[in-house]
Amino acid sequence: MNSFGSALTNFRPTPASIPPSNAHLTLHISSDLPVNFHPLNPLEFLLRAAQIYPDRLALLHPDVQFPVFYTYSVWAQRVQNFAYGLLRAGIQPGDRIAVLAPNSPMIADALQGVIGARAIVTTINTRLTKDEIDYILTHSGARLIFVDHDYKHLVSGATAPIIVSDDTGRPDDPYEGFLTAGRVYSQEKGWAGLEIDSDENKPLSLNYTSGTTGRPKGTYLAAVANAFETQMSKESTYLWWAATLLLDIIIWIVLFHRILPMFHAAGWTFPWSITFSFATQAVSDHLANSRLLFDLEAFLELRSNTLLWSSYSADRNHEPSKRKAAAAPNQDDHCWCCTHRSAPCSAEVQGFQPVHVYGLTETYGPFTRNYPQSSWFGLSPSERAKLSARQGHAFATSAPLRVVRPTTSPGDKLVDVPRDGKTVGEIVARGNIVMQGYFQDPEATARAFEGGYFHSGDLAVWHPDGSVQIQDRSKDIIISGGENASSLAIEQELASHPDVLEVSVVGREHPKWGERPMAFVILHAGSAERWAGNHKGFSSALKAHARKRLPGFATPEWIAIVEELPKTSTGKIMKTVLRKRAAASAKL
The missing domain is CATH 3.40.50.12780 (ANL, N-terminal domain)
Structure with a gap:
């Protein structure tokens, strides 16, 4: 050889x-x-x-x-x-x-x-x-x-x-x-x-x-x-x-x-x-x-x-024991830099110098980055991971992004949401790294550029320091009893459970609340063996874990243990498929 x-x-x-x-x-x-x-x-x-x-x-x-x-x-x-x-x-x-x-x-x-x-x-x-x-x-x-x-x-x-x-x-x-x-x-x-x-x-x-x-x-x-x-x-x-x-x-x-x-x-x-x-x-x-x-x-x-x-999350798909080979940059001559998007980076890969970015095809890829602050270094790994999971600020070559309130009709003026880290709005952007438009589709281009900004369709909060944090895609928000529950926020909290390898959450029809979250979970190999034949027990344990971290309307009503999640060719979880599975399970 x-x-x-x-x-x-x-x-x-x-x-x-x-x-x-x-x-x-x-x-x-x-x-x-x-x-x-x-x-x-x-x-x-x-x-x-x-x-x-x-x-x-x-x-x-x-x-x-x-x-x-x-x-x-x-x-x-x-x-x-x-x-x-x-x-x-x-x-x-x-x-x-x-x-x-x-x-x-x-x-x-x-x-x-x-x-x-x-x-x-x-x-x-x-x-x-x-x-x-x-x-x-x-x-x-x-x-x-x-x-x-x-x-x-x-x-x-x-x-x-x-x-x-x-x-x-x-x-x-x-x-x-x-x-x-x-x-x-x-x-x-x-x-x-x-x-x-x-x-x-x-x-x-x-x-x-x-x-x-x-x-x-x-x-x-x-x-x-x-x-x-x-x-x-x-x-x-x-x-x-x-x-x-x-x-x-x-x-x-x-x-x-x-x-x-x-x-x-x-x-x-x-x-x-x-x-x-x-x-x-x-x-x-x-x-x-x-x-x-x-x-x-x-x-x-x-x-x-x-x-x-x-493309999505680094090192989220193996047992912790398999991560021990990843040395921190200052422990080795080689620097392993992982640039990732969409999914928050696990605290267990901090030695890889994760760089969290955010972007879309319409913005030539990433146009924001999370910039670590010196004040984070004294925090616990889980607290630091939550801060590093924010999408951050715009690149230097991009015009500053905004988070605006949803508009109700064409021509409405774009109004920024308060920078309180709580009020949800839509990320909009403009500048030289925004697409020219949709090919041979002027109507879709006009809708996307309403108000002089490109509308991402991503819902986020704006923090006092000017950084943004995505809550969800607008189509993935779960409306339960009049409350908006972020599937991404739910996934982040469920992923902190030690038995959870990967998780995705979608809305499922509920007779009283309109919708409730349903979680599809892949377990770590050892955990899958431990919970074999007792999936109800695991569901109860995960719900108890979630209730400590999430409001009642955001706590999953249903939990399904699966061997894999449907994904696109670039690794993105296909929530449209999961929503169909959730709807089918509701009829059983």
């Missing part, structure tokens, strides 16, 4: 991937533009990295039959070839380019190269059905389709031309043939033959399911913010892993659940945060079933700071 080091040493990129010795790493800019204006374009991060650190490892794809390792200079040439390949195919500015692939070099190339051709990239979730993918291809009007060989059956019958990648990085790979043809078509004009778009507000990406469009300017600013807020640097390695992992080795990783895939909202602008930071990115979609085992020590020598992006 090859080691990481030997695979890296023996790798050779294709001849078309080798840049000329005199490569000029600057896009052409129109002379018509004012001297004091340069359009913001995130592709320039890659060119800057290739200029300053040409030999630094930029992109590695280790867990496949033919591993690849690209330096910044080589990767920049491949991206250039990609852009010229699009031009050779007749792609015009504004055309949509679809990419259906797991985390792999091809999707990484596309997210950069499409910008070079001034086209629009549409990354598609590989876990969708063929009917759903057909709809996206049709609705987006994709002019060209890039697909990984494992998913080409999902684009059969498409009218647009299809480029297939065998994911080998070898000259006989059809995708490599596309890049080579692009290099030939360029006639060695290089980056100077590709013009930077003078309008930084033109669309850059089209993201589904929301069907949102983003701009180079917004992507640029969001990428810079992500890099700054997560403290990415040239010593960082960003791990694109979409599958659930378990590498219980030294201090490596103790399960992170569904780390962000690149197809999810264009990787929430992290593809450009990485190049902005001169960092390395490792692409993998199935490390747990790796066909090539690597020398961990050799990999760690490459980078001393590994950044992981967790």
Whole structure:
């Protein structure tokens, strides 16, 4: 079995991937533009990295039959070839380019190269059905389709031309043939033959399911913010892993659940945060079933700071005994930074330096961060965890967010809720990192932008220090006897029970109160054995636990122990499915 080091040493990129010795790493800019204006374009991060650190490892794809390792200079040439390949195919500015692939070099190339051709990239979730993918291809009007060989059956019958990648990085790979043809078509004009778009507000990406469009300017600013807020640097390695992992080795990783895939909202602008930071990115979609085992020590020598992006909650899915390998940052040479969203971070992973962020596809991903305060350090772990679970304040590149009272009719003035940490309102935002709008849906865009702000649909309270804390999605609020119960707040308290591994709460119809909470609970392995055959006993114990922490109307009326919770491909719990299960159980 090859080691990481030997695979890296023996790798050779294709001849078309080798840049000329005199490569000029600057896009052409129109002379018509004012001297004091340069359009913001995130592709320039890659060119800057290739200029300053040409030999630094930029992109590695280790867990496949033919591993690849690209330096910044080589990767920049491949991206250039990609852009010229699009031009050779007749792609015009504004055309949509679809990419259906797991985390792999091809999707990484596309997210950069499409910008070079001034086209629009549409990354598609590989876990969708063929009917759903057909709809996206049709609705987006994709002019060209890039697909990984494992998913080409999902684009059969498409009218647009299809480029297939065998994911080998070898000259006989059809995708490599596309890049080579692009290099030939360029006639060695290089980056100077590709013009930077003078309008930084033109669309850059089209993201589904929301069907949102983003701009180079917004992507640029969001990428810079992500890099700054997560403290990415040239010593960082960003791990694109979409599958659930378990590498219980030294201090490596103790399960992170569904780390962000690149197809999810264009990787929430992290593809450009990485190049902005001169960092390395490792692409993998199935490390747990790796066909090539690597020398961990050799990999760690490459980078001393590994950044992981967790879509939801980190390290919530294993027994406490499996967490003991996670050393605090000051106990080891390596800093393990976990950036997570949506779910509050357990106090048991504080050694991982959790960075809680919040955002949506419509805001290019995260646009708020929880900023720890020195006054928290003397608190107990549970108290500190509650404070660190707040969504916090807006990024520096975002306009300040607001929490406003619900409006009753179009044209109503937006009124802020008191900053008392109690009054619930809706989070609204505006600024350069808000989407342009919903693709071909002006009515939905107008509704979302009512009052001059983007309406998130997320309900939150505003604390005296200006930080926000989400209470729930508006559709997930449980109205019980006229009282609003936050399913998120209930879940947080139920999750503090030592037997609870994971929990989700929805409303279920109640004859007297209208609705009452119903909790679906996954137990820790040892707890499941202990409560086997006595689920009623566990329900009583959990309700007693909840009554100490929650008002009566928020205490779950019903508790169901389950083996798993239904989730989307990016790890989000599907509460629509749970609501149907709750409704069905009410009829029994």
